[in-house]
Amino acid sequence: MEKRTLFDNTETAFVLKSDSELERAYFLFKMIANEPLVRIGTAVTNFALKAHLPVQGLIRATVFDHFCGGVDEEDCMPVIEKMYAKGKVSSVLDYSVEGKEEEEQFDHVLNKTLEILDFVDQKDAIPFGVFKPTGFGRFLIWQKKTEGTPLTAEEHKEWDRIEERFDIVCKKAYDCDVPLLIDGEESWMQDAADELVAKMMRKYNKEKAIIYNTLQLYRHDRLEYLKKLHEEARVYGYKIGMKIVRGAYMEKENDRAAEKGYPTPICESKEATDLNFNTTLNYILQNINEISVFIGTHNEESSYKAIELMEQQGIAKNDPRVWLGQLFGMSDHISFNLAAEGYNVAKYLPFGPVKDVMPYLIRRAEENTSVAGQTTRELDLLSKERKRRKL
Template identity: 45%
Template sequence: MRAMPVKPTISFENLEVAFASKSNAELRKMYLIFATLNNNLVSSIGIKLANLAFQLHLPVKGIMKKTMFGHFCGGETIAESVLACRQLAKYGVHSILDLSVEGKGDEASFEATTEEIYQTLVESAKTEYMPFGVFKVTGLGDYRILEKIQANQALTPAEQEAFARLEGRVDRLCKTAHDLGLKILVDAEESWFQNVIDDLAYAAMAKYNSSRCVVYNTYQMYRHDSLARLKQAYQVAQEQGYLFGAKPVRGAYMEKERARAQAEGYVDPIQPNKAATDQDYDAAIRYSVENHIHLVCATHNEKSSVALTELMELHGIAADSELVFFSQLYGMSDSISYNLAKSGYRVVKYVPYGPVEKVMPYLSRRASENSSIAGQSSREFELVRKEMTRRRLK
């Protein structure tokens, strides 16, 4: 009897595919960027100096655009970023325009942010390769009001009005995505007001997810209660008869969450260790696939990405099914994005954009993620180095 052929597991080791879009000159530039980031001291001093230079109005914008900003961001404007998205689309990788600036936190800036994100949706609807929009609720309204609502504190009449305006902005963006045939992701933020974000996302799902999945909520699996929250939200969606969209992430605010819990003396919402986060992340993915939940698997973790392809195979979900999207950040984990896309999976990369000086907080986070951990080179740096060797470049 002949053995059944075993379908090989997807591999992210194909560097030729991963770096197909990069010329030798671009690869050399990437090497320099990641080599710098990999040096903890140099990278933290570099980011501090760049921030200082912007405060002093020194002409550093050009350098930033050619280095860190150019690598991790699509551009300063929607029009510039669309060019980057078009480039990704040549390799089957789709994009999500992600306004990555921190506003001033007043009503005028909330209105301006909503309008800008509205424009990203209008632009995205013009192409096939920008199927999603994205927003952070704290870009659209005052987080202190969200905090008060979650803490069951009474709002003043002015705060009630401000919250009503925030609800209107969330609705405007979700309705626009719905009307333009797009999908939209609601990013997850800090646990002390995340319940309010969840409720806004569920209200939008109930309104717009009846015939197709438009709105997706995000679940941070570094929280020990997130798997239960995801399952509960799915059950409610089933009972109320709307489609449920989930974007599991591991979570970006671990230190801040732990520090606040310790300072205020409540139980740390974060998992005891990385292994527990990984376990719940993979459980969330498994639960989603088993229940045919509309899924955006947002991770740079190779094991979780491979596990999802295996689960899809096991449950008969085609690689190009509308049910499952893989998602990474622009300028990171191209080995995952490009190899998945090449194998026919749906991949959407967040393409951050905004004026250079306003994107600095975003760039600082990317710098710390790509610095060396306990003396080990960052994975991105290792991959670029291997590709340089493969191309016999110095």
């Protein structure tokens, strides 16, 4: 198949969608395309949930079911099995409850992550586990560690508990032989997370990559960080696991840098970010014997680039060290067409109680409106598939 038209195949892209699901997707992206509407919808939804108005059913039937797998693991299974059986696409179960601050909530997320690792062990359709560093401890503690601010005695205990949670879950992943993706977050807490994840890699990645960190490549310093980590990995004799994404907190990063008067860590332009992503991807694939990669991208050019670089390096389409991933509910034209060609593809499948997952869903809707062309491309493909089916 001609490479550059691979993602235009809408029949393969929407193989899983019934006519009514196709219509719902079209309606949702039409709404998302209208930025003021997203703002109003977000505010109204937040208010309705806080006021305990009966909107959960409506949210569940529309935006939740489009972007999420379900309210718990079992609820997600029909979606997971359908994607794997019909589309050859795997899933990453992502417990998407954000912004918690209490110790018992962190223990709950730890237990949830351990449960998921047990749940996915032996399931070919779910090849990875995943969690966010701030799911295991307060943002402020991460920030203080990153900034080198001394911790109080009580905070030292909190940090010890964070390290312990990390070690428990990383050991579990190692014992289950399930690779574990650790998400990236804001730059002013990320150094502490990077150090702790590297410590886990040293311990658990001796034979192969089990523990994966995340590089957000809208940050111009990340390739340099990877190269330093690579040198360290060679010295200590461990493999690197890396998920690469463009990043999810750009406006927040730029606003904070402006407010505090330091240079923004974000690349100066979209072109610079794209170049940084593709250069880093190239560096990883040239060092595939030492660095395994999960390529998280909704960008068609980067996906074509991955195909091209894998061919150049003689890396098999189904090499277990290379995965490509997109979010559930977005970029099906990339996921399902790549999977149909034999590449390893996984959808990030968020799940959790409807009201707890709303912050995540709102961020997704806002991201879609801020990424130029993303929503337009989704709408074009959905329109094309609607026409094809009518014919």
